[in-house]
Amino acid sequence: MGRKLLLTHINVPGIQSYSVYKEQGGYRSVDKALKSMSPEDVVEEVKKSGLRGRGGAGFPTGMKWSFLAKPEGVPRYLVCNADESEPGTFKDRYLMTHIPHALIEGMIVSSYALGAHTSFIYVRGEMMPQIRILEKAIAEAKAAGYLGKNILGSGYDLELYVQPGGGAYICGEETALLESLEGKRGNPRIKPPFPAIAGLYGCPTVVNNVESIAATVPIINDGGEEYAKIGIERSTGTKLISAGGNLAKPGVYEIELGLPVEEFIYSDEYCGGIANGKKLKAVVAGGSSVPILPANLITKTIKGEARLMTYESLADGGFQSGTMMGSGGFIAFDEDQCIVRNTWNFTRFYRHESCGQCSPCREGTGWMEKVLYNIEHGRGTMNDIDLLWDIQRKIEGNTICPLGDAAAWPVAAAIRHFRDEFEWHINHAQEAQNRNYGLAHYADPLEVVTES
Ligand SMILES: Cc1cc2nc3c(=O)[nH]c(=O)nc-3n(C[C@H](O)[C@H](O)[C@H](O)COP(=O)(O)O)c2cc1C
Ligand code: SF4
Structure with a gap:
């Protein structure tokens, strides 16, 4: 324990x-x-x-x-x-x-x-x-x-x-x-x-x-x-993790930093694996703004080492193959979830929440949302994927506050690791429109508040 x-x-x-x-x-x-x-x-x-x-x-x-x-x-x-x-x-x-x-x-x-x-x-x-x-x-x-x-x-x-x-x-x-x-x-x-x-x-x-x-x-x-x-390297102490999405036991867990990600997901002490016996597809490890990682990269680093719940290990590989601890909002996506739909959903949130002070964030989040909406609804073109990539690059690092980065990173990581899903949506427009897409539920599963 x-x-x-x-x-x-x-x-x-x-x-x-x-x-x-x-x-x-x-x-x-x-x-x-x-x-x-x-x-x-x-x-x-x-x-x-x-x-x-x-x-x-x-x-x-x-x-x-x-x-x-x-x-x-x-x-x-x-x-x-x-x-x-x-x-x-x-x-x-x-x-x-x-x-x-x-x-x-x-x-x-x-x-x-x-x-x-x-x-x-x-x-x-x-x-x-x-x-x-x-x-x-x-x-x-x-x-x-x-x-x-x-x-x-x-x-x-x-x-x-x-x-x-x-x-x-x-x-x-x-x-x-x-x-x-x-x-x-x-x-x-x-x-x-x-x-x-x-x-x-x-x-x-x-x-x-x-x-x-x-x-x-x-x-x-x-x-x-x-x-x-407690902990490893510059990741000391314990950390609260809110675990949501398609986990067997979503909830809030206090972990010792250094716990292997695989153990966090699959052990009975924590999330108990993926719900309904499904396979893990991807994880957003630290809240919606951190880069999403496919299952193979969240449990192991690119060097094949066990990925740990530490600031350093989660970031190992930079944005090419790593992610961030962020706020500790750990969202698991099972094999039925649609990455394009989830990325659109996150982007919709950032567009709505942009305060509008800087143009790259104000205009860029809205533009990304429209392009993602089109792809998601079977109206995208192959050029849209490059356009999305270009827009997020122009937002990142060019804004007053990090909300711009927070909006850009999920889009970049989704394209980096799941480009084939974007292409599938574009090549299968009709099917994409008719499919019953998955959207992982990542709100608080424990939201029953009693005041004593
Ligand atoms: C858009 C945006 C939203 C944020 N929301 C929160 C938040 O809800 N809670 C929080 O502690 N930090 C949030 N932060 C980070 C804070 O700016 C700040 O870094 C943090 O409160 C510092 O506390 P810490 O040093 O204890 O982590 C947010 C940052 C951004 C850019
Ligand atoms: S980056 Fe921050 S300051 Fe700039 S528009 Fe977005 S939310 Fe506002």
């Missing part, structure tokens, strides 16, 4: 409440940090842990914290990114729903480390049940003396607020999130300046993912070095 650090108590009845969470050892990291560690000590432990941001980019959390500017007399902010709108990703929602105090505890420890006295959890606007769960958890933590003035008599003050998001995927991009939090339209900002220098209200700000913040709890409890013992 793999070690669990975040979901250890997930099955304890009533763990959503403060009293049960506390009984299970909750809030020890706050006691420890505020009573016996300086903010710098906390940052140091997070650096030692090797924790990398769990929101998608995998940037080292301790390093990000150490970049935070500390001008005299200027407030600093910690903002938790709980916007989670990437298709296929539902792990933060799971954590917030079932163990909300793990996030609140992480927010207190992390805010203390950064010298923030006002912190925010920016939650995707559609997640009203989670917003209420978090608000209740904050009230409980405050009543217990873990929030507010002079926490545990340490002299440290912290107010924590939940902000419902603006209802757009782009509001998960950190600078768009800050704009939205300031009450404006969620348009990404041009960087630099980075949020560590000029973030919320122009003040130094750290934006971290829910899981990154929750991971600081075991790091402080057990020490950064202990945390770093």
Whole structure:
């Protein structure tokens, strides 16, 4: 059994409440940090842990914290990114729903480390049940003396607020999130300046993912070095993976980084193989924006080595034969799924979510969607495949924020690995129109939320 650090108590009845969470050892990291560690000590432990941001980019959390500017007399902010709108990703929602105090505890420890006295959890606007769960958890933590003035008599003050998001995927991009939090339209900002220098209200700000913040709890409890013992290379600790698509047991799993992808898919401890005894065709390993890989490349690298659930191993081979860990949204496609239809579906999403500030993204996503629609509906030509390739190349790297790349990569990878399917659609126009296409279901299979 793999070690669990975040979901250890997930099955304890009533763990959503403060009293049960506390009984299970909750809030020890706050006691420890505020009573016996300086903010710098906390940052140091997070650096030692090797924790990398769990929101998608995998940037080292301790390093990000150490970049935070500390001008005299200027407030600093910690903002938790709980916007989670990437298709296929539902792990933060799971954590917030079932163990909300793990996030609140992480927010207190992390805010203390950064010298923030006002912190925010920016939650995707559609997640009203989670917003209420978090608000209740904050009230409980405050009543217990873990929030507010002079926490545990340490002299440290912290107010924590939940902000419902603006209802757009782009509001998960950190600078768009800050704009939205300031009450404006969620348009990404041009960087630099980075949020560590000029973030919320122009003040130094750290934006971290829910899981990154929750991971600081075991790091402080057990020490950064202990945390770093789990995993391989620069992929330390555990990671939440939301597994969806055609898996026998879709759900949210906490894995030790370094687990072989094959074991994750086929072992009974995790996904239990492909549903209905079908064969695996392809996997999107880290949410809809990362390159799709065919079955032979997701379980083994091009060198024939076992592919592991690490940032490095998933990326092995670059975009020719590798992919990315991304946000941990693992979508499996069985042999009946149509790659063209899925690519069209993803692209439709990005076209809809483009904020429209930059032409390559605004025009390119719409153009790709139209071409994919034509191919999917039996109206494509062979030239369309090259056209698609050309459009995605012109979007990638030419936009203000990474949504442009996120829209380009799935199209590029689908053509790279499944060109024959695009050609089949073009050569079998009538059949393509009549066929009952497969579209893997990759929404949260556990979306039954109960507020206790
Ligand atoms: C279009 C877009 C959407 C994003 N959505 C999220 C999100 O929902 N949650 C998240 O944590 N990061 C998201 N990110 C990444 C954030 O910009 C940022 O890198 C992240 O919150 C940093 O946290 P971390 O260092 O803990 O990973 C998104 C990025 C882009 C470009
Ligand atoms: S890449 Fe797309 S979403 Fe990002 S700023 Fe440009 S237009 Fe907006």
